[in-house]
Amino acid sequence: MDVVMPGLGGMDAVRTLRHHWSGPIVMMSAQSDQGIRDTWRALDAGANDFIAKPSAEHTLDAMVDAIIQRFQALPRAIGPSASPSLHAAKIRVAGIRCIVIGASTGGPKALSELFSRLNVAPSIPIFIVQHMPAGFTRSFADRLSTLLASPVIEAPPDGTSVPLTGAPVVVAAGGRHLRVSPIACWCEPGERRHGVIPSVDVTLFDALKVFGKDLAIVILTGMGEDGSEGAHLGHQLGATVVVESKDSALVWGMPGTIANNGDVDAIWPLTRIGAWMREVITAGNRT
Numbered sequence: 531m532d533v534v535m536p537g538l539g540g541m542d543a544v545r546t547l548r549h550h551w552s553g554p555i556v557m558m559s560a561q562s563d564q565g566i567r568d569t570w571r572a573l574d575a576g577a578n579d580f581i582a583k584p585s586a587e588h589t590l591d592a593m594v595d596a597i598i599q600r601f602q603a604l605p606r607a608i609g610p611s612a613s614p615s616l617h618a619a620k621i622r623v624a625g626i627r628c629i630v631i632g633a634s635t636g637g638p639k640a641l642s643e644l645f646s647r648l649n650v651a652p653s654i655p656i657f658i659v660q661h662m663p664a665g666f667t668r669s670f671a672d673r674l675s676t677l678l679a680s681p682v683i684e685a686p687p688d689g690t691s692v693p694l695t696g697a698p699v700v701v702a703a704g705g706r707h708l709r710v711s712p713i714a715c716w717c718e719p720g721e722r723r724h725g726v727i728p729s730v731d732v733t734l735f736d737a738l739k740v741f742g743k744d745l746a747i748v749i750l751t752g753m754g755e756d757g758s759e760g761a762h763l764g765h766q767l768g769a770t771v772v773v774e775s776k777d778s779a780l781v782w783g784m785p786g787t788i789a790n791n792g793d794v795d796a797i798w799p800l801t802r803i804g805a806w807m808r809e810v811i812t813a814g815n816r817t
Contacts, residue, residue, distance in 0.1 A: 531577065532557075533558075533559070533568045545576060555578055558581060558582075559666070561583070563669075578639055582663040605780070626744055626745070627814075628656070629654065629655075629746045630656075632757040633784075634754060634784055635780060636752065642673065642674065645674045645677040645678045652678075652697050653814030656698075657700050657708060657733055657737065658700065659708055659733050664705035667703050682699040685702055685708055687704075720732070724755060731760045734747060742767055743769055745770070746769065747760065747769055748772050749761065749771075755783065758791060761794075762791060772806065773786075773797055774798065775798055778800040
């Protein structure tokens with residue numbers, strides 16, 4: 531769907547479709563300030579994900595490839611579906627010192643819902659690696675900040691480091707890998723991993739070196755298998771690994787790969803993940 535269309539505009543069309551149809555809706559988004567704002571409005575109206583319109587950085591061929599990939603990956607209908615479930619009675623809450631969240635297709639909407647339900651200022655660093663084009667991540671961080679009612683920042687694309695003091699919530703810049711050290715995080719260019727940049731695995735390998743078993747790994751909806759290598763290593767080291775279940779994930783690619791590998795402590799719908807994250811953050815506030 532485009533936002534700007536003759537007659538019934540894209541936003542109203544999405545709302546109308548949602549009254550009659552449960553299939554996935556992907557918006558085509560311009561990289562102008564207004565286009566990016568319209569992207570978040572479209573997600574609120576009922577769209578599931580978006581792709582960037584052609585530009586100097588994103589060609590028409592790239593847009594067509596993105597449409598084909600999503601068509602092949604997205605379910606034909608959105609709703610509850612049977613999936614493996616690991617509703618662990620109790621997984622670790624206390625002593626977690628950092629959370630890394632990875633997401634791809636459907637992630638902007640899932641992360642928005644997750645952060646709108648947290649209702650608590652983070653007490654530990656949270657790193658968000660969302661597969662997203664350059665130009666969208668700063669606005670996305672601002673959106674999450676509004677939903678969380680606490681600062682969320684984009685890691686500066688120029689490589690400026692963000693200190694870990696003060697428990698920052700940091701979104702990886704589009705087109706850059708998010709790196710982590712014991713005292714700071716920053717973005718830098720690099721090779722694509724699993725065909726994407728930023729890559730969840732790049733951030734996870736750094737975070738595991740710093741936090742080890744005290745890291746929590748959360749993998750939400752997304753195509754492909756980015757994050758599976760880091761989750762495997764994290765599971766071996768004793769880190770806590772939680773993935774989104776098919777019950778709420780738009781695409782069960784990234785979380786499904788990790789679940790099928792057995793590298794999980796819990797497979798939960800988004801609402802349960804949010805409740806657990808609140809417990810982790812609250813426990814951190816007491817330490």
